[in-house]
Amino acid sequence: MSDTDAFIEKQWQDWLDTKPLENTPDIDTDNLKDIVTKNLTFVSAMDVKEYTLYQKWCEVQFKYPTQETNPLFEDKPVLLDPEQEKLIKEVKKNFWNPESIEAYLDLEPELIYTDIDNEGQIETITNKKLPAIWNTLRTFLSTMKNNSNIGRNLYFIIRDKKTQKYLGVTCMSSDFLDLTPRDNYIGWQREAKTQRMINHTCIGSTIVPIQPLGYNYVGGKLLALLCISDVVEKEWQNQYKDKLVGVTTTSLYGKTKAIPLSQYDGLEYWKKMGWTAGSVSFEPEKSTQKLIQQWLMKNHTRKYFEWYVAKKPSGQPHKRDHRNRSLTYTYGKLGIDKKLIRSEHARGIYFCELFNNTNQFLKEEIKEDKLERRFDNSVAALTSIWKTKYAKKRIESLLKQNRLSKETHFYDDIIYLNWEETKKKYLFQVGR
Numbered sequence: 001m002s003d004t005d006a007f008i009e010k011q012w013q014d015w016l017d018t019k020p021l022e023n024t025p026d027i028d029t030d031n032l033k034d035i036v037t038k039n040l041t042f043v044s045a046m047d048v049k050e051y052t053l054y055q056k057w058c059e060v061q062f063k064y065p066t067q068e069t070n071p072l073f074e075d076k077p078v079l080l081d082p083e084q085e086k087l088i089k090e091v092k093k094n095f096w097n098p099e100s101i102e103a104y105l106d107l108e109p110e111l112i113y114t115d116i117d118n119e120g121q122i123e124t125i126t127n128k129k130l131p132a133i134w135n136t137l138r139t140f141l142s143t144m145k146n147n148s149n150i151g152r153n154l155y156f157i158i159r160d161k162k163t164q165k166y167l168g169v170t171c172m173s174s175d176f177l178d179l180t181p182r183d184n185y186i187g188w189q190r191e192a193k194t195q196r197m198i199n200h201t202c203i204g205s206t207i208v209p210i211q212p213l214g215y216n217y218v219g220g221k222l223l224a225l226l227c228i229s230d231v232v233e234k235e236w237q238n239q240y241k242d243k244l245v246g247v248t249t250t251s252l253y254g255k256t257k258a259i260p261l262s263q264y265d266g267l268e269y270w271k272k273m274g275w276t277a278g279s280v281s282f283e284p285e286k287s288t289q290k291l292i293q294q295w296l297m298k299n300h301t302r303k304y305f306e307w308y309v310a311k312k313p314s315g316q317p318h319k320r321d322h323r324n325r326s327l328t329y330t331y332g333k334l335g336i337d338k339k340l341i342r343s344e345h346a347r348g349i350y351f352c353e354l355f356n357n358t359n360q361f362l363k364e365e366i367k368e369d370k371l372e373r374r375f376d377n378s379v380a381a382l383t384s385i386w387k388t389k390y391a392k393k394r395i396e397s398l399l400k401q402n403r404l405s406k407e408t409h410f411y412d413d414i415i416y417l418n419w420e421e422t423k424k425k426y427l428f429q430v431g432r
Helices: 003-017 029-044 048-063 082-093 101-106 130-141 180-186 190-195 213-217 219-226 230-240 286-299 301-308 322-334 358-362 379-401 411-416 419-429
Strands: 109-114 153-160 166-174 201-209 246-250 271-275 348-353
Touching (some): 029 286, 048 411, 048 419, 082 130, 101 379, 109 379, 130 153, 130 201, 130 411, 153 201, 153 230, 166 213, 166 219, 180 271, 180 348, 201 213, 213 219, 213 379, 219 379, 286 301, 286 322, 301 322
Parallel strands (some): 201 246
Antiparallel strands (some): 109 153, 166 201, 271 348
């Protein structure tokens, strides 16, 4: 038995000693199957845009519960937690909103590292903790669900150094283990990749600009460029002690007529690798997911332990992607119809090599001291590329077409909308 296996086994015995099953309710398997089937039947009938928005609506309803008020004094429910409302208002006050068309030329973006996993030891902005600000921005800036990622994560708030106004948020996470087009391009052997070298790349799992920066000035391209900046590179090594040599990202919506291009197409330093194998795993409602966890804990205790309890010696979760692993396992055990589980949905794969010989390093053909810098990845240099190559052309084009936007597109009103109201108001904006 390896040291890691022994470490996990001791955790298993210690956890069993706490008698975790004593207060866990029994969940009837047939009843659970009926509930899961009903949930998945509802969402599997949606296309990818509607399902994306539905997940966002479910997320907001769960994270921001409201209570009814006296109709004589209030025209809508209010948040149960008044601090949430205060933070939302404070964040909205600090959006970068240009007073002139050319104000983008004065921007000096900076990346503010946000230690979400260590909330007790972080700086503050306007007396608010950075994790709360990051999560508020991430939740309401995008119609894509704000998922927590298993493994490594570097969270950044992007703001203008001069005005201290927010420009967006990014998150750099543990890279996907298997992306065949990227792996073929690198020439990766699976053993070297999975055991060692995957830690030298990361993925831009969140790249979300505020609006109208995103629409008027292609702010998403700015944030994507900042994902390959020296700030990210240095913070990755500082936090995880691994040299960062490459960055991956994927488009959100893939091959659709409604959204033919991604913000990463043609972007400086990023190469399109191809497409993912292509599927979206449908998820049941939060209340159903809780029932699944209780059912797994009672009926498949060791599996539950490995997914939701066990930690590596480093403190990281023992199993990556526990949510999808546990759902897939449960669907199989319950005999859920495969047509209700997944929808084909290929996403574009993009990869940036930070060094001329990144691929040789990842194949373990050279050591770190032989790496050759590919480009100037200072924030100033990358920002200059965005201003001159992308933002300038975009704003000039919109001016000619009289298509400038003044909308901030902060989706906090979803807190007070039912699903049909949300769909009617925002479905056409998914993917913007």
